[in-house]
Amino acid sequence: MDPALCATAWKGDQVTHVVAVGASCTPLNTHLYSGCGYPSPSIVDFYFKPIFTIGNFHFDKPMLLVLLTTVIVVGFFWAAFRKPDLVPRGIQNVGELGILFVRDQILRPQMGKKGDNWLPFLSALFFFIWINNIFGVIPILYFPATSRYEYPLILTVMVWVLYMGIGIWKQGPYGYFRNMAVPQGAPLWILPLLVPIELFSNIIVRPFTLSIRLFANMLAGHVLLLVFALATWYLLSLSIGLVYSAVSFAVLIALTGLELLIQLLQAFIFTILTANYIAGAYEPTH
Amino acid sequence: MYHHLAVVNPPLTGNPLVPSWTEVIWGGVAFLIVFVALWRVLLPRITKTLQDRTDAIEGGIERATAAQKEADRLVDDYKAQLAEARHDAARQREQAIEEGARIIAEKRHEAEEEARRIIAAAHSQIDADRQQAFASLRAEVGTLAVQLAGKIVGESLEDEARQSRVVDRFLADLDASQSTASGARSSS
Numbered sequence: 001m002d003p004a005l006c007a008t009a010w011k012g013d014q015v016t017h018v019v020a021v022g023a024s025c026t027p028l029n030t031h032l033y034s035g036c037g038y039p040s041p042s043i044v045d046f047y048f049k050p051i052f053t054i055g056n057f058h059f060d061k062p063m064l065l066v067l068l069t070t071v072i073v074v075g076f077f078w079a080a081f082r083k084p085d086l087v088p089r090g091i092q093n094v095g096e097l098g099i100l101f102v103r104d105q106i107l108r109p110q111m112g113k114k115g116d117n118w119l120p121f122l123s124a125l126f127f128f129i130w131i132n133n134i135f136g137v138i139p140i141l142y143f144p145a146t147s148r149y150e151y152p153l154i155l156t157v158m159v160w161v162l163y164m165g166i167g168i169w170k171q172g173p174y175g176y177f178r179n180m181a182v183p184q185g186a187p188l189w190i191l192p193l194l195v196p197i198e199l200f201s202n203i204i205v206r207p208f209t210l211s212i213r214l215f216a217n218m219l220a221g222h223v224l225l226l227v228f229a230l231a232t233w234y235l236l237s238l239s240i241g242l243v244y245s246a247v248s249f250a251v252l253i254a255l256t257g258l259e260l261l262i263q264l265l266q267a268f269i270f271t272i273l274t275a276n277y278i279a280g281a282y283e284p285t286h
Numbered sequence: 287m288y289h290h291l292a293v294v295n296p297p298l299t300g301n302p303l304v305p306s307w308t309e310v311i312w313g314g315v316a317f318l319i320v321f322v323a324l325w326r327v328l329l330p331r332i333t334k335t336l337q338d339r340t341d342a343i344e345g346g347i348e349r350a351t352a353a354q355k356e357a358d359r360l361v362d363d364y365k366a367q368l369a370e371a372r373h374d375a376a377r378q379r380e381q382a383i384e385e386g387a388r389i390i391a392e393k394r395h396e397a398e399e400e401a402r403r404i405i406a407a408a409h410s411q412i413d414a415d416r417q418q419a420f421a422s423l424r425a426e427v428g429t430l431a432v433q434l435a436g437k438i439v440g441e442s443l444e445d446e447a448r449q450s451r452v453v454d455r456f457l458a459d460l461d462a463s464q465s466t467a468s469g470a471r472s473s474s
Binding site: 046056062066074077078081084085096099116119120121123124125127128145153154158219 | 302303304305306308309310311312313314316317319320321323324325327328329331332333334335336338339342
């Protein structure tokens, strides 16, 4: 069988979960020395066949996962804080731990005590991102919805609108953009160079990096796990491939641990940068 | 190969940065639901509880401090009262001992006086009785001697039997006269 055709069919049929093409190479029978090539993961693995479709509305797996995140986060905090006790018990302890983590590790260092009003927004942001990220290593689900650019994008748009709006409201339109573009103490002759860079950096680069950082980390993490998960299965054959497969599996386990860490870290970074940007909108940071 | 993927969400362009607006809106709505639930409903409850807890702990500490002060004050009071009571008791004991000693001395003195007085009265009584006895004896012994002598002279004292009979009779007479004499004295 033609290896190129085989790989294409493989992707078309299974990895992408999209269309079935009549082919003899499927992920289940594709192994080392079987004549089919390694079905390497690619960007098409991030597109799913809709679970159902209503007109132009295609409900797919990432949307289901985001819905699940909403249910989990709201459900968890509902269970924890529905009837809070002065002396916390059980799940309330866990909920308080989470909220106080956001408050004491993210909000307070960036915004101080006067930023406490932002606790609901930052908590929602942190747990929404984190739970979506975690789905990347949860068996059966195995997909971080945040590796689809739409989700980091909409969160970033909200954050951008918030910090621009607050900056203009608190410092005035002129004051805000002047504080943003003209760092204090900068010599006059460098301003023609500095002002465009600062404006570009603060207005365009900032939201772009904020969303891309989260999206790209999750995408790369998912691809990494896919590479070793597919390799473990692909290399599994009654040959030297058995050893390769075992090594690949061990690496997969190790990377899953690493991913858990990165998922938490990316949620943390996204939230702490948001807190930083909003705090900067209240008062000029320069 | 992408022509197979016309129905995916979003239409597959090969560029992951091109968003599907359906999913953008979906994600935004999902996030807003989480945010509003936390903002309007759940976090106010827990922040209120946290505040109440802080107040309760601070109030508890204050109350405990106040109670500790009160207890310290009471202990001091009690100690002072106890010391005073001990002092009082010691003083009263001292007083009682002194009083007792004084009473004992007084009573002993009185008793001695009484005894002396009784002894003196007894002595004077005895003296008076003796004088009286002497007086009456002196009179009676004279009479008796005269009577006895009369009897001895009136009868011959021949034998021993008669002699003793005489003496016996005399003594019986003496007894009779004595009893009438004493009866007369006691009735007088």
